[in-house]
Amino acid sequence: MNTKTNLMLFMVATLSILFVLTVSIISQSKTPAPGSVVFDGDAAINNNIQNNIDSENAIVENSIDNQVNNGETNEIDNNVLNNISVSVDVTVKNDISNQVDKDGKGSNGNGTSGGNGSNNGNANEDSNGNGDSETPDIVWGVDSASLTDDELLACVRDNFGNPEVWGRYLGDKDGVSFGLTQEEVELLQSNDIQILVIWNQFNEPVGFDKGQSEASAAIELARDFGIPEGVALFANVEPIYPIDDQFILGWHETMMESEYNSGIYGIFSPSEELYTAYVAAAEQDSSIYDEMYIWTASPNEGITTEANAPAYNPEFPEGGLIGGWQYGIDAETCNIDTNWFDGNVLDVLW
Known part of the structure; x- marks a missing residue:
């Protein structure tokens, strides 16, 4: 009798221990890693991190890990903002990971604003909340009426900075500018520099027919030169030229009927x-507001290096x-002008 009782007590104790171990293992398997969020079922997640730092040196690491299981509808919104004013050195690392088993939509935003008044950030979005492309807010670049060779490129890099965009003219204009060559295209593109294409083969941009004819000539030369479709061709309107709304309407209409994009x-x-002519043209054709890229030369802050460029503040309608x-405009050291280019124009450069 005592033997049977002891055996039963032993079995009960063993089963109790196994039950406790099972519960413990299940609990541990459902415990998220530090810095992560796990959801079973539908989820609406909004993570916001903001760091405000003012010091000589800074190392910032932000990490977000969202794991969503089984939900039919999931919404994830991750935002990281680093406001940093650092005079010596800064290291910023943002890690965002979304693991979604079912249908989901989300966005990841991260930005870093520096103490020089400019803001460099990016926001990327796709169907599962993981961004796979980045477009900068602005990039620094130059334009030049001179032929671009290794010497001029080195001059710019040594004295000003590393341009990501280089504006060049389509076709020669006597006494004004040299036209873009195939050798320049190869040199610039091999150095990861995009080309902004300029058309300046006119002196009196007045009238609808004139706008059409100049656009047609630019399109023809662009095709002959091998410029791919989707690139914007910029009509160069100097301040000494007369200009009216009809020229802008003719240029824009003809350009948008072609494989190229419209710029001015x-x-x-x-x-x-x-300014007045542009507004008048846009009042007649509202697509000008949405489709014609503006490259403005106002206000004129003067030539600078990339590091000392002014805060992005273009003037336009x-x-x-x-x-x-x-x-x-008109750098003395190299024959260039200095620019900020908006991120939205990068898709229509060559």
């Missing part, structure tokens, strides 16, 4: 004829599609 360069100050800002 000039001083877009409210006191300039170009409200509602217009800004493509870039030529903030400084």
Whole structure:
């Protein structure tokens, strides 16, 4: 009798221990790693991290890990903002991971604003909340009327900075500018520099027919030169030129009927004829606001290095599609002008 009792007690104790171990293992398997969030079922997740740092040196590491299982509808919104004013050295690392088993939508945003007044950030989105492309807010670049060779490229890099965009003219214009060559294209693109294509083969941009004819000539030469479809061709309107709304309408209409995109360069100050003509044209054809890229030369802040470039502050008509800002003209060291180019124009450069 005692033997049977002892055996039963032993079995009960063993089963109790096994039960406790099983519960413990299950609990551990469902415990998320530090810094992670795990959801079973539908989930709406909003993570916001903001770091405000003002010091000589800084190392910032932000990590977000979202794991969503079994939900039919999941929404994930991750935002990381680092406001950093550091005079010596800064290291920023943002790690965002979304693991979603079912249908989900989400966005990851991360930005870093520096103490020089500019803001460099990116926001990427796809169907599962993981971004796979990055478009910078602005990039620094130059334009030049001179032929671009190794010497000029080295001059710019040694004295000003590393341009990501280089504006060049399509076709020669006597006494004004040399036209882009195939050798330049190879040199610039092999150095990961995109080309902004400029058309300046006119002096009197007045009238609808003139706008059409100049656009047609630019399109023909672009095709002959091998410029791919989707690239924007910028009409170069100098401040000494007369300009009217009809020229802009003719240029834009003809350009948008082709395989190329429409662009225009000039001083877009409210006191300039170009500004008035653009607004008048856009009032007649609202697609100009949405489709014509503006490369403005206003305000003129003067030539600088990339490191000392002014905060991005282009002047252009409200509602217009800004493509870039030529903030400084006629450098003495190299024959260039200095620019900030908007991230939205990068898709229509060569």
